[in-house]
Amino acid sequence: MTEAVARAAAGGTSGPPRALRLFFARLRRSKVGTLGFVMFASVVLVALIAPLLAPHDPREIALDKKFLSPVFAGGSGAHPLGTDQLGRDVFSGVLYGARTSLIISILSVTGAFSIGVTVGLVSGFYGGGWDPFFMRVVDILQAMPSLVVLLALIGVLGPHLSTIILVFAFTGWGGYARVVRGEVLSVKRREFADAARAIGLPEGQILRRHVLPNVLSAALALAALALGSVIIAESALSYLGLSADVVTWGRMLAGGREYVVTAWWLAVFPGVAIVYTVLGVVFFGDWLRDYIDPRIRGRF
Amino acid sequence: MTAYLLRRLLQVVIVLLGVSVFAFFIIYLRGDPVQFLVPIEHSTPELLDEIRKEMGFADPLHVQYFRFLGKAMRGDFGQSWQLREPALHVVLERVGPTFQLGATALCLALLIGVPAGVLAATRRGSTIDLAASWIATFGRAVPNFWLGIMMILVFGVLFQVLPISGRGTWLHLVMPAIVLGSDAAATQMRLVRSSLLEVLNQDYVRTARSKGLSGGAVIAKHALRNALIPVVTILGVQVAFIFSGSVVVEQVFAWPGLGRLIVQSIFRKDMPIVQVAVVFLGLIVATINLLVDLSYTLIDPRIQYD
Numbered sequence: 001m002t003e004a005v006a007r008a009a010a011g012g013t014s015g016p017p018r019a020l021r022l023f024f025a026r027l028r029r030s031k032v033g034t035l036g037f038v039m040f041a042s043v044v045l046v047a048l049i050a051p052l053l054a055p056h057d058p059r060e061i062a063l064d065k066k067f068l069s070p071v072f073a074g075g076s077g078a079h080p081l082g083t084d085q086l087g088r089d090v091f092s093g094v095l096y097g098a099r100t101s102l103i104i105s106i107l108s109v110t111g112a113f114s115i116g117v118t119v120g121l122v123s124g125f126y127g128g129g130w131d132p133f134f135m136r137v138v139d140i141l142q143a144m145p146s147l148v149v150l151l152a153l154i155g156v157l158g159p160h161l162s163t164i165i166l167v168f169a170f171t172g173w174g175g176y177a178r179v180v181r182g183e184v185l186s187v188k189r190r191e192f193a194d195a196a197r198a199i200g201l202p203e204g205q206i207l208r209r210h211v212l213p214n215v216l217s218a219a220l221a222l223a224a225l226a227l228g229s230v231i232i233a234e235s236a237l238s239y240l241g242l243s244a245d246v247v248t249w250g251r252m253l254a255g256g257r258e259y260v261v262t263a264w265w266l267a268v269f270p271g272v273a274i275v276y277t278v279l280g281v282v283f284f285g286d287w288l289r290d291y292i293d294p295r296i297r298g299r300f
Numbered sequence: 301m302t303a304y305l306l307r308r309l310l311q312v313v314i315v316l317l318g319v320s321v322f323a324f325f326i327i328y329l330r331g332d333p334v335q336f337l338v339p340i341e342h343s344t345p346e347l348l349d350e351i352r353k354e355m356g357f358a359d360p361l362h363v364q365y366f367r368f369l370g371k372a373m374r375g376d377f378g379q380s381w382q383l384r385e386p387a388l389h390v391v392l393e394r395v396g397p398t399f400q401l402g403a404t405a406l407c408l409a410l411l412i413g414v415p416a417g418v419l420a421a422t423r424r425g426s427t428i429d430l431a432a433s434w435i436a437t438f439g440r441a442v443p444n445f446w447l448g449i450m451m452i453l454v455f456g457v458l459f460q461v462l463p464i465s466g467r468g469t470w471l472h473l474v475m476p477a478i479v480l481g482s483d484a485a486a487t488q489m490r491l492v493r494s495s496l497l498e499v500l501n502q503d504y505v506r507t508a509r510s511k512g513l514s515g516g517a518v519i520a521k522h523a524l525r526n527a528l529i530p531v532v533t534i535l536g537v538q539v540a541f542i543f544s545g546s547v548v549v550e551q552v553f554a555w556p557g558l559g560r561l562i563v564q565s566i567f568r569k570d571m572p573i574v575q576v577a578v579v580f581l582g583l584i585v586a587t588i589n590l591l592v593d594l595s596y597t598l599i600d601p602r603i604q605y606d
């Protein structure tokens with residue numbers, strides 16, 4: 001069953017309709033899981049159609065319209081969430097901010113997942129000299145405060161979209177490698193792996209057919225939760241001034257902190273957008289973890 | 301025990317060597333390190349060559365690395381590129397405020413997280429338990445810098461009861477410490493709750509109850525001590541988290557600590573400061589993880605290293 005689930009969650013290679021039906025049938029039974037899925041899906045949708053929804057260009061500066069209040073605090077409907085210190089529309093910024101946030105988080109989690117699973121498989125399955133080497137590299141990666149490492153690398157290389165994604169991917173794979181390695185070590189001693197070996201299947205085939213599907217589920221559960229922390233880390237870097245775009249939630253909040261005494265709305269709405277997105281990810285991720293593999297409940 | 305200690309120390313040394321390699325290579329990430337030092341419009345090939353020779357960038361990389369490592373072990377990281385004083389001095393001056401903030405945050409986290417976890421576990425399914433788990437879930441979705449800004453908005457701007465930036469009286473410490481400790485408190489709460497629930501089902505707890513000990517005594521003497529192992533384990537991770545968090549929280553509250561210095565130095569391209577900070581933080585985190593490992597034998601005498 002876990003094999004089908006892993007396939008369904010990974011995009012599916014064979015028989016996706018049935019696996020997907022099972023997935024959604026289970027999802028509907030959990031209120032919190034459904035809520036999380038709907039919340040996250042709504043952010044994805046907003047990111048996709050932001051140009052259709054946004055009333056203004058979020059980068060458009062209009063100095064005659066700066067610090068307009070939101071509509072429910074005496075402002076006008078033309079700028080429903082008010083404007084910032086340069087007269088830019090906050091509502092449009094919040095909508096467009098979803099794009100940068102999702103592109104960075106989804107691509108970098110995918111990258112870290114791929115590296116981590118590969119390293120974990122090699123390390124756990126072949127062992128030998130690579131195992132201690134990779135595990136020490138993971139130790140080193142995890143020995144330093146992650147934000148400091150991200151800040152140093154992105155600060156030096158420059159905050160371009162591709163740089164940020166690569167840095168997140170190359171510093172974030174340690175957790176997957178550890179989990180996958182541990183799972184491989186326990187899976188490869190189980191009866192079905194012995195049985196496969198006994199009938200003469202080559203090691204590569206055993207790895208792909210029998211070990212991989214079993215360990216992927218554990219890594220997928222970790223990825224769902226990592227998505228939330230990457231969204232938060234990216235917004236923190238943006239807040240500190242390393243943003244890939246003029247319009248990011250973190251960068252908007254930096255302006256919000258500066259003008260917190262006069263324009264509270266600048267500090268509130270981009271933050272609400274982050275919390276809404278990450279809360280959706282956390283709700284859905286927690287459900288997905290229990291769904292994929294009830295055995296690993298509470299291990300992260 | 302001695303063999304274990306030696307093996308563990310060797311691991312720490314390997315990790316620190318890795319950290320030093322990382323710190324060393326930061327300045328080579330974009331190729332030639334002289335570009336940090338000379339503005340492009342003033343650079344002539346002769347000037348660049350001269351600086352390369354003066355700073356030792358002309359030597360082979362491994363020569364430079366071992367020189368960096370050798371000096372670093374003697375506490376010499378060179379001069380700050382912007383402030384013209386030893387980089388180590390500049391960093392050490394800012395460590396105090398960060399330790400003060402971080403230690404307060406960690407104490408707060410333990411003082412709130414552990415009792416909340418005990419309450420949640422002993423009153424499983426009650427309103428307290430549910431409230432605590434919802435707060436912890438929300439906590440995972442709230443970036444700490446935004447929590448800081450919201451607290452500034454409420455307590456600094458709206459009610460005007462707390463200062464919104466800087467360091468001075470203990471009142472300045474209140475908001476940043478709460479913000480910095482909130483993640484750790486939520487994690488501790490969840491961990492104490494789940495490990496206590498596991499321990500409460502054990503035979504020795506039932507025995508302690510059946511011999512007539514009060515509920516509080518059972519928890520304090522028999523259950524909590526056994527539930528503490530994961531709490532201590534996570535402390536090592538949390539120290540690294542707190543240092544990560546302090547980078548942002550110090551920025552929000554203009555707290556004059558190490559985190560703020562790191563951010564400023566990155567933007568000023570003052571690489572020696574960044575290098576010291578990376579090595580320093582790696583050293584602290586590695587040491588604390590080592591102490592955590594060794595402390596298991598004190599909490600649980602059954603754990604013997606060999």
